[in-house]
Amino acid sequence: MEKKPLKQDIEEPGRRAWLKGLSLAAAGLLLPGCEGKFNETDLQAFFQKNFREIPKEELRKVLERLGEEYSAQYGQPVSVKATPPKEGVSFAYCLDLSRCIGCRRCVYACVKENNQSRTPQVHWITVLEMDKEKGVDIEESNIYYDPETVPRPGKFYMPVACHHCNKAPCVKVCPVKATWQEQDGIVVIDYDWCIGCRCCMSACPYGARRFNWGKPHVPAEEFNPETDYLGNRPRPKGVVEKCCFCVQRVRQGKYPMCVEVCPVGARKFGNLLDPKSEVRYILENKRVFIFKEELKTLPRFYYYFGI
Amino acid sequence: MQFAAGSLRIVAHGSGVYYAWLAFLVVLILQGAAAYSDQFKAGLILTNMRDSVSWAFYIGNFTFLVGVAAAAVMLVIPAYVYNWKPMKEVVIFGELLAVCSIVMCLLFIFVDMGHPERGWHLIPILGVMNFPSSLMAWDALVLNIYLLLNLTVVTYLIYCAFVRREYNHQIVWPLVIFSIPMAISIHTVTAFLYNGMAARPYWNSAILAPRFLASAFCSGPAILLILFQIVRKMTRFEIKDEALHKIAELMAYAMGFNLFLTGAEIFKEYYSNTQHLVYIQYLFSGLHGQRSPIAVFGWGALLLGIVSFLLFLLPATRKNPLTMNAGCVMIYASVYIEKGIALIIPGYTPDTLGQVYEYVPSVTEVRISMAIFGVGFLLFTLMVRVAIAALFGKQEGAGEELPDSAAASESAG
Amino acid sequence: MDKTRGKPPAFSLQPSAFSLILCCGLVIILARSEEGQPQKKESQPEKKESQPEKKESQPEKKEGQAGKKDGEPEAQSPAQSEAVPGDVIAVAPPPFSAGIFPCSGCHEDLELSPIPHKMTKRHKEIVLNHGPTDRWCLDCHTLNNIDKLHLASGKLIDFTESYKLCGQCHGPTLRDWKAGEHGKRSGSWSGKKEYLLCASCHNPHSPKFQPLKPLPPPVRPKDLR
Numbered sequence: 001m002e003k004k005p006l007k008q009d010i011e012e013p014g015r016r017a018w019l020k021g022l023s024l025a026a027a028g029l030l031l032p033g034c035e036g037k038f039n040e041t042d043l044q045a046f047f048q049k050n051f052r053e054i055p056k057e058e059l060r061k062v063l064e065r066l067g068e069e070y071s072a073q074y075g076q077p078v079s080v081k082a083t084p085p086k087e088g089v090s091f092a093y094c095l096d097l098s099r100c101i102g103c104r105r106c107v108y109a110c111v112k113e114n115n116q117s118r119t120p121q122v123h124w125i126t127v128l129e130m131d132k133e134k135g136v137d138i139e140e141s142n143i144y145y146d147p148e149t150v151p152r153p154g155k156f157y158m159p160v161a162c163h164h165c166n167k168a169p170c171v172k173v174c175p176v177k178a179t180w181q182e183q184d185g186i187v188v189i190d191y192d193w194c195i196g197c198r199c200c201m202s203a204c205p206y207g208a209r210r211f212n213w214g215k216p217h218v219p220a221e222e223f224n225p226e227t228d229y230l231g232n233r234p235r236p237k238g239v240v241e242k243c244c245f246c247v248q249r250v251r252q253g254k255y256p257m258c259v260e261v262c263p264v265g266a267r268k269f270g271n272l273l274d275p276k277s278e279v280r281y282i283l284e285n286k287r288v289f290i291f292k293e294e295l296k297t298l299p300r301f302y303y304y305f306g307i
Numbered sequence: 308m309q310f311a312a313g314s315l316r317i318v319a320h321g322s323g324v325y326y327a328w329l330a331f332l333v334v335l336i337l338q339g340a341a342a343y344s345d346q347f348k349a350g351l352i353l354t355n356m357r358d359s360v361s362w363a364f365y366i367g368n369f370t371f372l373v374g375v376a377a378a379a380v381m382l383v384i385p386a387y388v389y390n391w392k393p394m395k396e397v398v399i400f401g402e403l404l405a406v407c408s409i410v411m412c413l414l415f416i417f418v419d420m421g422h423p424e425r426g427w428h429l430i431p432i433l434g435v436m437n438f439p440s441s442l443m444a445w446d447a448l449v450l451n452i453y454l455l456l457n458l459t460v461v462t463y464l465i466y467c468a469f470v471r472r473e474y475n476h477q478i479v480w481p482l483v484i485f486s487i488p489m490a491i492s493i494h495t496v497t498a499f500l501y502n503g504m505a506a507r508p509y510w511n512s513a514i515l516a517p518r519f520l521a522s523a524f525c526s527g528p529a530i531l532l533i534l535f536q537i538v539r540k541m542t543r544f545e546i547k548d549e550a551l552h553k554i555a556e557l558m559a560y561a562m563g564f565n566l567f568l569t570g571a572e573i574f575k576e577y578y579s580n581t582q583h584l585v586y587i588q589y590l591f592s593g594l595h596g597q598r599s600p601i602a603v604f605g606w607g608a609l610l611l612g613i614v615s616f617l618l619f620l621l622p623a624t625r626k627n628p629l630t631m632n633a634g635c636v637m638i639y640a641s642v643y644i645e646k647g648i649a650l651i652i653p654g655y656t657p658d659t660l661g662q663v664y665e666y667v668p669s670v671t672e673v674r675i676s677m678a679i680f681g682v683g684f685l686l687f688t689l690m691v692r693v694a695i696a697a698l699f700g701k702q703e704g705a706g707e708e709l710p711d712s713a714a715a716s717e718s719a720g
Numbered sequence: 721m722d723k724t725r726g727k728p729p730a731f732s733l734q735p736s737a738f739s740l741i742l743c744c745g746l747v748i749i750l751a752r753s754e755e756g757q758p759q760k761k762e763s764q765p766e767k768k769e770s771q772p773e774k775k776e777s778q779p780e781k782k783e784g785q786a787g788k789k790d791g792e793p794e795a796q797s798p799a800q801s802e803a804v805p806g807d808v809i810a811v812a813p814p815p816f817s818a819g820i821f822p823c824s825g826c827h828e829d830l831e832l833s834p835i836p837h838k839m840t841k842r843h844k845e846i847v848l849n850h851g852p853t854d855r856w857c858l859d860c861h862t863l864n865n866i867d868k869l870h871l872a873s874g875k876l877i878d879f880t881e882s883y884k885l886c887g888q889c890h891g892p893t894l895r896d897w898k899a900g901e902h903g904k905r906s907g908s909w910s911g912k913k914e915y916l917l918c919a920s921c922h923n924p925h926s927p928k929f930q931p932l933k934p935l936p937p938p939v940r941p942k943d944l945r
Binding site: 352355357358359360664665 | 940941942944945
């Protein structure tokens, strides 16, 4: 009788062969999904490290490469900066609920300033309309209000965006440290490091994070060419984004766009370490409350009643 | 190389049913791969997940399969710790199931990620691993260790069977003992991933981890019970009734405990009646006076669980093959719903800003999920065939292996 | 022998008299120093009560004050923001309609009545809806010095200092405005604040904000493509 050949490795090659075959098949099916030509810049982009680990010289090249890429994409010169935080700066944001009328000008100013996708639509700011009688009861809130004029009688409005928490749950849960809090308090995202697992979105108590479910689309004529690596540069699909306190503006000393555009002056922003700043004045003199304070996220976003 | 050919020969030979099954699975996989290609190109917008419900069908399946993988330990504990003879032979199938489940888990994670090609970012040293702060990093670690562990043990055991020699206890024993806490850890870490999110009150309950373990321990063996009956019928592989009944009994206790924990959750939410009631309310009844689309699943899981618990508890129904198998299917379904729809969706409905988005899986998600299950079943079928050939050959003795094992493998297919 | 005899008693007469005189002296001194404060506190309610009187008598007073120089520093109000040295704040220019300023361009040669009446010729389009119904133009505008506004005290101020006028009634708002809390913030969060005048946002004649048309609501998740 024919001696049965030793089968000690049958299991492994069999399994290996199948797994190899499957992975080849997968790769074969995925390749058509890869956009554009696969060249050296793509390789550079693929192996790019986490922002905080990129050496200074390489960072300069990365910003240049991105600038060229975006300039080609949007048909205008696009600058990509990576302005570091200033010393002695600790940002805070205050929003006056007695003044907000729910006009949503902040929402769209933010969209324009930060190059958010128009289709599929991405809004970093969500405005909740609630009853004055019931107070802050988000289960009864309405974000789709569309009356002829605002404010509607008996309603008050509460815009919500990233709170840039000092104990941010999103920072805690990100498996690859693609999101972190900078020295000046801004919680930022490295869009080229994010793997799109959306753990942070589940962890955020303020619903501040947005995912690029599809390829983001910004019309070239509405594109803001002054961008920051950690802020408003165009994002790829499949990554998470959120309010960045207009890092490209505030690190140049300007106010975030939402503060600039609010027609009723409900939004305030400043440096907590500056005793003359309006945010200090508000925290010291006004009735301030923190949204979902019991979660102890220690946000830098404070709601208050100015009147 | 001849071994590869040899193994291919084993898996390439089978009855008509076997071929049909393989063909069905391959078709399932190919259609899913095509769907995934579309998803990779267009983005996850082809799913029905949105910012409000950012994890859904894929992650639900992932969670369920982690439980199934963990359940292998249910069989390992009595076999190796108590050296219980009847279980020892069947443990290997449990570990094969664990391997396939973990492979499916990893595939579900892969298809859920926005940038799966950036998966290397998770590897320490190469990338950045947020350990120990991020539970997802923990999950990646323990899942891969568990996979490696089971793969090693199973490969080694079958290899030894093929070369017809006793496996070295010194190697196997520590690995197997280690796999017990590993199995508990994969499911606990996955539970903690949800549990740790203070933003989601539905998950932020201390008994989530015990619930996971209890439901894992009853669902995993359900598949194995059915499998063993098939194997027993098709081959001369002896699996004693005693073993099956013991497994069923243990499942009864696990399901009983699971129901107790579920009851505890329900009591806490409805009696305390805080704002956090809204999530379980969405699961069982509905919000804002509207009937919830998942209420049928919420109640379904509960009722299936109770009925199957009773079937397994009573010795008469436990020992009756018809009711036992019905109970297996019911437990599987109950836990599948409980870990999938009933866990994930209410966690996001209403969302952190009180908005309700009613999620149902999209066609793309269903297609891709079916393909992944196809991969798992395919791997499992092939590995079980090879395992049976090896083990059966071992039991029958040296000389008569080839024709019998070939015949056995054919009939097992 | 009494043990206590050697020791002087706890409250002997001599020290007691001395301390009594000392206490009295202290009380007198304290009373004298507090005399100044009640006057200050009382003067404020007097001011409020006298305002309506002052309004009626304003025309007379104004004539008397016609020659008074403005720009004289007022007394420092409490809780002043550090950002403001003295009392002058650099503001954006007043939101005049085109060609309306200087008012003396038309008013130089006009003889107009100081008695409250409705506008029927020029300025009839101005709807005055600010506070009490018997308020009228010359409560804030100065008839014989039309390019200036006047405070309740009669003091004349430029249009560029109109916040002082608003602040007379809207004190807490003025305080908040000086700190940067009230009103739109623009420019730089660090360094000097850029101030807008009250009138830049609030029409002083009809200050209530009109409701705005809101921008479109977000797309519902199920409609996201």
